[in-house]
Amino acid sequence: MKARITVTLKNAVLDPQGKAIEHALSGLGFDGVGQVRQGKVFDIELTGTDKAKAEADLKAMCDKLLANTVIENYSVAIT
Amino acid sequence: MKSAVVLLPGLNRDRDMIAALTKISGQAPATVWQTDTEIPDVDLIAIPGGFSFGDYLRCGAIAARMPVMRAVAEKAAKGVTVIGVCNGFQILVEAGLLPGALMRNASLKFVCRQVKLQIANANTMFTRRYQPGQVIRSPVAHHDGNYFADAETLARLEGEGQVVFRYAEGTNPNGSINDIAGIVNDKGNVLGLMPHPENLIEAAHGGNDGRALFESALGLAA
Numbered sequence: 593m594k595a596r597i598t599v600t601l602k603n604a605v606l607d608p609q610g611k612a613i614e615h616a617l618s619g620l621g622f623d624g625v626g627q628v629r630q631g632k633v634f635d636i637e638l639t640g641t642d643k644a645k646a647e648a649d650l651k652a653m654c655d656k657l658l659a660n661t662v663i664e665n666y667s668v669a670i671t
Numbered sequence: 672m673k674s675a676v677v678l679l680p681g682l683n684r685d686r687d688m689i690a691a692l693t694k695i696s697g698q699a700p701a702t703v704w705q706t707d708t709e710i711p712d713v714d715l716i717a718i719p720g721g722f723s724f725g726d727y728l729r730c731g732a733i734a735a736r737m738p739v740m741r742a743v744a745e746k747a748a749k750g751v752t753v754i755g756v757c758n759g760f761q762i763l764v765e766a767g768l769l770p771g772a773l774m775r776n777a778s779l780k781f782v783c784r785q786v787k788l789q790i791a792n793a794n795t796m797f798t799r800r801y802q803p804g805q806v807i808r809s810p811v812a813h814h815d816g817n818y819f820a821d822a823e824t825l826a827r828l829e830g831e832g833q834v835v836f837r838y839a840e841g842t843n844p845n846g847s848i849n850d851i852a853g854i855v856n857d858k859g860n861v862l863g864l865m866p867h868p869e870n871l872i873e874a875a876h877g878g879n880d881g882r883a884l885f886e887s888a889l890g891l892a893a
Binding site: 604605606608609612656657658660662663 | 728729732733736764765770771772774775776777778779817819820821846
């Protein structure tokens with residue numbers, strides 16, 4: 593089983609890196625770029641076959657380590 | 672007064688902290704390694720600055736999950752004094768011992784310079800040797816010192832006097848909300864700050880503005 597975890601900054605949190613990327617894209621001549629927010633993606637391989645357990649485990653991994661829930665949201669997708 | 676310094680791979684200010692505590696307390700601190708599950712009986716635990724675990728994932732995130740941090744949390748709950756400087760502050764925040772988060776500097780640049788700090792609360796165990804509102808100098812050296820907390824947490828920190836140090840006179844080097852440079856927990860025994868007071872404790876450093884912080888925390892008489 594493979595899983596992809598996506599971690600993004602919460603809306604209320606300023607993202608200076610996203611802002612810099614936004615300016616750089618404008619500088620490259622890409623018109624019509626609105627707000628850019630930078631996040632992280634984790635691709636995780638799992639050895640088990642129980643999808644429900646995997647989902648619960650992945651959420652626990654996010655809460656305990658992969659995301660800082662003070663400033664970040666996460667989503668879990670199992671493929 | 673006995674102290675201990677937490678050691679983790681990637682920290683690089685541990686020697687500075689050990690030297691400062693040795694000079695100010697008169698005895699060398701014990702050192703505890705990341706895998707240690709027990710910390711000796713001490714009055715003060717310091718987590719130095721640096722780049723624990725290469726700042727991978729988030730600054731302090733991996734260090735905060737090491738066994739030694741569970742021991743630090745247990746000691747903190749029993750009222751032992753804890754100071755986290757720079758990466759140590761980031762680790763305390765990631766470990767949930769202090770509220771909020773430390774984000775990438777607003778400038779996106781690593782800052783390494785001297786700033787001015789205002790004593791925002793002189794009525795803490797870390798600042799009792801300073802005057803209220805006193806402005807001191809302190810070096811900073813970090814890439815992720817931009818303190819953030821949600822509105823509710825921030826109101827609580829401000830309302831309860833948990834903001835201890837503020838960047839003064841337009842010297843905020845990182846975009847930190849409300850110019851926050853250092854905070855304490857609600858019990859007042861855990862301090863985290865981005866500046867490096869341990870690097871300004873004697874004439875050879877060009878000043879001793881940071882010395883009173885350690886004297887305060889160690890309960891030394893004036």
